[in-house]
Amino acid sequence: MVKCKCGALNPDDAKYCQKCGASLNKQIKSTENKETNPALTTILVLVVLVILSYVAFTVFQGIL
Ligand SMILES: [Zn+2]
Numbered sequence: 001m002v003k004c005k006c007g008a009l010n011p012d013d014a015k016y017c018q019k020c021g022a023s024l025n026k027q028i029k030s031t032e033n034k035e036t037n038p039a040l041t042t043i044l045v046l047v048v049l050v051i052l053s054y055v056a057f058t059v060f061q062g063i064l
Pocket of ligand 1 (some may be wrong): 020
């Protein structure tokens with residue numbers, strides 16, 4: 001059962017509240033976004049790439 005913000009209980013597969021008509025899927029998506037942050041993951045990947053390219057450049061200079 002999925003409980004709407006209005007307090008009405010709806011089936012798990014219900015997309016909208018049977019009482020007030022509010023979208024039930026939006027509440028689920030908002031909680032999922034809090035668990036995984038795509039922007040933070042992108043920043044972390046970019047930082048790792050910059051560090052790796054700097055290390056590779058330094059090693060390349062050392063070889064020459
Ligand atoms: Zn409702």
